[in-house]
Amino acid sequence: MGNHHGHGPKSGNTTPSSGASSRDGSRKSISRTASGNDIEEAEKPAEKQPIHTSQMLPTEKLAKILTEKAHKEEGVNGVTSKVFTRYLFPRYPILGEKLFNYFHTHSKSKNTYMSTSAFKQQCENYLAILDDEVIRDTLVKMWATHSEDSSGEVLTPENMTSLLMCTYHISMDHYSEGPQMCLSSNKTLKAVVDSCFHTKKSLSAQFVSHWIATNTPRLLFPLHRYAVHSLATSWRTLEECEHSLAAGKSSEAEAYPGLELATPVLEQSNPFPQAKPHPHMLTMSMSWLLAGALPPFYSRPQKAQSPSSSSAGIASKSFLSKLVCAIPSHWTILYDSDEMGLGSNRFLHHVLNYKGPTLVLLRVQDGQKFCIASANEWHESHHYWGGEECAVFQLLPKFQLLEKGSKMLYLNLSVRGYPHGLRVGKDPRAPILSIDGGFEKIEWQKIPYYLECIEVWGCGDQVSRERQLEVKKWEVKEAERQRNVKLSASDWLDHPDRYLLELAGRPQYYQGQT
Known part of the structure; x- marks a missing residue:
């Protein structure tokens, strides 16, 4: 009940606070008139405003660095196509040009370059794209051109080839086993383009994007x-390069390692680890194509390995390999009819008991190739089986998805009263592919062909392969044990083999005979 002290402002203090209280207890916000210094600061160009580097976003840092380089090299107050491509995508100039043109078009810049703020905004918009469909549409539109008849954005076969070649090179350069080169890459890409265009000279960007989403969605x-x-990390590398140049530790060519392409490894007879005297049907470029067409279930990557001796370099390359590379390095050959013999019994022996997903590649007499993707373990049954991730493709001369879905695989070689052989397709009355019981002939579009070669690739982890080999070793040991069973004298007297030997001219056996 004592003394109450007032907490109001002193009579000598007339400076208003930003949150002064009114009589009813509410708080009023008092606006402050902008000073001359504030107006000057706001009217300064973005590149001249004071920037606190530690608080900048990656896009702000990148925009600032590229603007400085463009001003130094070209005398331009903004970001130019030459600087953007040279410092961000030196190994892939086509990608750099397409991406810059996309940014420039959407920024609606009246100049040949973009202002710093416009470039920053376009980078943020691109980094915000998360939907798979939007990603595909955006990339297709980057390579599209405006048609002369005002029908919108269109692509030619050359445009689509350039788009596929760009993503193919990026995947190859960041392959987990080191940069790769495939001699059949042009043939593989041509199969995709020919299948999409059907001899047409141009197609709408929307049609091409839809075709890619249907046949090769990833x-x-x-x-x-x-x-x-x-876009998100290059600023760090550019800063390190600038420090290295300023310290005189390296020349400009040495400071920017991305300016030089890594030396690719020429394609060997087999790009995968297994040795073989003749090339496999599944080439490196075809494995890249199938990995982009199949669900991630088939191409789950293993831990990437890098030859770099630096732990930081290993971590960086391993991360980029996992981020970019879509080529599986863990696929292993289970069965090759050229080496192991063509036949249904050979197929069963080498493929059964493998628990992981598999790819069955077929080559017929006229050079056509097909691929059957099975997400389940192969087994004999007179019923159709398979999960939702099963699919069948035509690989050559055109690449296309023929069908996908559940219960489309059929393999029966022993149950009587039902068709023998291997069939693929949801309609039992009209299967897409049909192989006879002897694995000699195949029917496609009601036309019979001779089956020349079969390859089966396991897409599971290493444990799946090891378990299958353990089962095979057990089967071999069990067969040897059954073969070496010793018979007693009484058992031999009634054994059928004794009767056969007597018919062959050895009617009597003595204890001393061998």
Whole structure:
């Protein structure tokens, strides 16, 4: 009940506070008139405003660095196509040009370059793209051109080839086993383009994007991931290069390692680890294509390995390999009819008991190739089986998805009263592919062909392969044990083999005979 002290402002203090209280207890916000210094600061160009580097976002840092380089090299107050491509995508100039043109178009810049703020905004918009469909549409539109008849954005076969080649090179350069080169890459890409265009000279960007989503839905994602990675992290590399140049530790060519392409490894007879005297049907480029067409279930990557001796370099390359590379390095050959013999019994012996997903590649007499993707373990049954991730493709001369879904695989070689052989397709009355019981002939579109070669690749982890080999070793040991069973004298007297030997001219056996 004592003394109450007032907490109001002193009579000598007339400076208003930003949150002064009114009589009813509410707080009023008092606006402050902008000073001359504030107006000057706001009217300064973005590149001249004071920037606190530690608080900048990656896009702000990148925009600032590229603006400085463009001003130094070209005398331009903004970001130019030459600087953007040279410092962000030196190994992939086509990607750099397409991405810059996309940014420039959407920024609606009236100049040949973009202002710093406009470039920053376009980078943020691109980094915010998360939907798979939007990613595909965006990349297709980057390579599209405006048609002369005002029908919108269109692509030519050459445009689509350039798009596929760009994402293919990025995947190859960041392969977990080191940069790769495939001599059949042009043939593989031509199969995709020919299947999409059907001899037409141009197609709408919307049609091409829809075709890619249907047949190879994951093929373009490495291209987008690499672009996002470069936009988000290149500022750090550029800063390190600038410090290295300023300290005189290296020349400009040495400071920017991305300016030089890594030396690719020429394709060997087999790009995968297994040795073979003749090339496999599944080439490196075809494995890249199938990995982009199949669900991630088939191409789950293993831990990437890098030859770099630096732990930081290993971590960086391993991360980029997992981020960008869509080529599986863990697929292993289970069965090759050229080496192991063509026949249903050979197929069963080498494929059964493998628990992981598999790819069955078929080559017929006229050079056509097909692929059967099975997400389940192969087994004999007179019923159709298979999960939702099963599919069948035509690989050559055109690449296309023929059908996918559950219960489309059939393998029966022993149950009587039902068709023998291997069939693929949801309609039992009209299967897409049909192989006879002897694995000699195949029927496609009601036309019979001779089956020349079969390859089966296991797409599971190493444990699946090891368990299958353990089962095979057990089967061999069990067969040897059954073969070496010793018979007693009484058992031999009634054994059928004794009767057969007597018919062959050895009617009597003595204890001393061998």
